[in-house]
Amino acid sequence: MENFVVSARKYRPQEFDTVVGQAHITDTLEHAIQENQLAQALLFCGPRGVGKTTCARILARKINERDGSTSEDGFSYNIFELDAASNNGVDEIRELTDQVRFAPQVGKYKIYIIDEVHMLSSAAFNAFLKTLEEPPAHAIFILATTEKHKIIPTILSRCQIYDFKRITIEDIQLQLKKIAEKEGIAYEDDALYMVAQKADGAMRDALSIFDRLSTFTQKNITLAKAAEVLNILDYDQYLNIVDLAHENRISEIVSAFNEIVKKGFDSHIFIAGLGNHFRDLMMAQNTNTLNLIEVGETTKTKYAAQSKKWSAQLLIDAIEICNHADINYKNSKNPRLTVEIALMQLASLTANGSADKKKSI
Numbered sequence: 616m617e618n619f620v621v622s623a624r625k626y627r628p629q630e631f632d633t634v635v636g637q638a639h640i641t642d643t644l645e646h647a648i649q650e651n652q653l654a655q656a657l658l659f660c661g662p663r664g665v666g667k668t669t670c671a672r673i674l675a676r677k678i679n680e681r682d683g684s685t686s687e688d689g690f691s692y693n694i695f696e697l698d699a700a701s702n703n704g705v706d707e708i709r710e711l712t713d714q715v716r717f718a719p720q721v722g723k724y725k726i727y728i729i730d731e732v733h734m735l736s737s738a739a740f741n742a743f744l745k746t747l748e749e750p751p752a753h754a755i756f757i758l759a760t761t762e763k764h765k766i767i768p769t770i771l772s773r774c775q776i777y778d779f780k781r782i783t784i785e786d787i788q789l790q791l792k793k794i795a796e797k798e799g800i801a802y803e804d805d806a807l808y809m810v811a812q813k814a815d816g817a818m819r820d821a822l823s824i825f826d827r828l829s830t831f832t833q834k835n836i837t838l839a840k841a842a843e844v845l846n847i848l849d850y851d852q853y854l855n856i857v858d859l860a861h862e863n864r865i866s867e868i869v870s871a872f873n874e875i876v877k878k879g880f881d882s883h884i885f886i887a888g889l890g891n892h893f894r895d896l897m898m899a900q901n902t903n904t905l906n907l908i909e910v911g912e913t914t915k916t917k918y919a920a921q922s923k924k925w926s927a928q929l930l931i932d933a934i935e936i937c938n939h940a941d942i943n944y945k946n947s948k949n950p951r952l953t954v955e956i957a958l959m960q961l962a963s964l965t966a967n968g969s970a971d972k973k974k975s976i
């Protein structure tokens with residue numbers, strides 16, 4: 616069996632121009648290298664999985680390449696990496712600060728990457744601070760952290776700070792598409808959108824969900840499977856419920872809900888999600904607000920089609936019904952009934968007309 620390399624490792628960018636969604640940083644760094652304007656200490660901050668370590672390594676390599684201390688196979692002699700998450704002690708830092716004093720044997724710079732720098736113990740931090748206060752001219756420090764607020768002001772003030780951003784859903788989706796194509800994995804666009812959304816801005820998370828899905832689906836990632844694996848209620852289920860409501864099919868709407876509960880979905884999340892679906896339909900009625908819906912393109916088209924069947928007033932009523940159930944859910948002695956009542960009210964909306972319904976709430 617061929618060894619499986621996780622995508623997060625296999626697809627770690629090796630160049631600045633393949634780093635996704637951080638152009639404000641990669642452009643600046645590229646420019647600073649060209650112009651010889653790099654600071655001696657840089658701090659990369661931002662959420663996890665957005666490219667801090669990746670960029671630190673690329674930058675270190677670039678600096679080395681420029682000063683000729685890289686061997687022909689790309690190995691850099693002058694890059695030292697310390698992961699403070701696993702080596703947070705004063706000993707490692709002492710060793711590092713001892714080494715720093717000596718000039719490199721080849722090339723001009725020694726580059727120290729200290730990852731997760733907020734994890735250093737305070738003794739280690741203090742030992743390091745001395746070096747950072749008066750670094751030798753050949754030393755460059757690249758520090759990375761997810762917790763900028765834990766970095767003491769004395770360090771912050773000595774570093775050039777780069778704030779990494781969460782990566783947008785669209786950028787993540789596009790990256791997943793590229794990887795799927797390279798790996799020969801079939802996919803539905805909207806499934807990748809769902810994965811990207813779930814990753815909440817972190818490319819690493821997106822890639823690990825992607826790997827899990829690709830294994831689970833035997834390289835055919837559909838929206839339905841993605842929803843199943845991520846334990847997200849498939850958009851189609853909400854579309855179905857809303858169609859049943861529109862057609863006043865009370866018994867069917869209640870049984871559809873029953874099926875959803877049987878699959879283990881939380882009914883509170885369900886009703887809140889249904890409210891959100893009606894909200895999305897409201898947004899879908901107007902091309903100006905269509906883009907405020909966070910779903911993939913195919914699903915968006917379905918939402919737009921469904922929204923045409925509803926008047927704006929009925930949608931508002933529907934949102935109110937869901938919201939009401941959402942708020943009352945926790946205080947209800949029988950929360951399931953609370954949701955069922957809401958569903959019955961929803962399924963009566965188009966029968967009653969909106970004016971009558973107001974009285975019945």
Ligand SMILES: Nc1ncnc2c1ncn2[C@@H]1O[C@H](COP(=O)(O)OP(=O)(O)O)[C@@H](O)[C@H]1O
Binds near residue numbers: 662
């Ligand atoms: N901006 C990005 N562009 C492309 N891939 C990324 C990006 N950020 C993270 N990744 C992917 O996630 C993995 C982990 O990223 P890493 O740089 O270690 O994140 P961080 O240090 O911010 O937690 C990388 O190997 C790469 O596959």
Ligand SMILES: [Mg+2]
Binds near residue numbers: 667
């Ligand atoms: Mg990192």
